[in-house]
């Protein structure tokens with residue numbers, strides 16, 4: 282029970298990586314605050330994971346809106362009295378198209394969710410954790426935070442930004458005992474990759490998946506449960522001397 286009685290907020294909790302992490306955290310004894318855009322999707326996730334009623338809180342929120350973020354943090358504190366872990370995981374891939382065909386609207390949407398969502402989450406959780414003198418924040422970057430990925434420039438920009446925010450927040454919080462780190466997954470088997478495959482070559486998603494898989498040294502996509510294991514490590518006290526770091530979980534992708 283690595284997270285016994287710890288309170289963990291997970292954003293994007295109805296999606297692939299978020300839900301797998303919620304399951305692992307619940308198995309490890311955490312109390313969960315699950316955040317996503319729609320309450321119905323959260324209710325389905327809670328039911329699927331067979332969570333005990335006393336063990337969780339569901340909050341519908343758009344992480345790109347600061348008032349929504351302030352609200353999920355306030356509700357977490359009111360219900361459980363503290364916040365030990367924030368998994369800033371909600372994200373969108375946005376429009377898949379060459380940079381010259383990208384729209385200002387898509388650029389705004391992707392940066393709003395992927396960058397502002399992470400920023401606001403940290404901004405509103407840090408004061409609570411600093412007062413506690415403990416806590417771990419895990420932000421979700423991507424291999425697209427390390428290298429380019431043609432067709433999703435706004436996403437690549439957003440995931441590079443997450444690494445910068447992570448370093449800065451870690452430096453500002455380090456003396457208080459609060460840690461801030463990020464993870465950078467390669468393609469993972471979730472809805473998001475289906476959208477990227479289809480968006481890259483409409484009607485040829487299968488071929489795109491084969492091509493992406495071929496480019497990964499381990500010759501497969503990762504599973505959401507594998508990402509959840511890294512998040513658990515960074516959330517738990519086993520990583521107590523780690524802050525300001527970004528961990529690749531990529532089947533060797535960025536080593537090439």
Ligand SMILES: NC(=O)c1ccc[n+]([C@@H]2O[C@H](COP(=O)([O-])OP(=O)(O)OC[C@H]3O[C@@H](n4cnc5c(N)ncnc54)[C@H](O)[C@@H]3O)[C@@H](O)[C@H]2O)c1
Nearest residue numbers: 293295296297298318343344371372423466468469471473
């Ligand atoms: N799947 C991959 O290959 C991959 C690789 C690297 C990084 N990531 C990152 O992992 C994270 C999770 O992605 P996933 O693969 O589980 O995708 P997903 O689409 O299955 O899940 C994302 C979840 O975020 C939620 N969400 C989107 N916008 C939101 C908003 N404004 N407010 C609140 N919730 C919102 C969605 O409703 C969804 O449930 C994302 O940040 C993504 O960029 C994914």
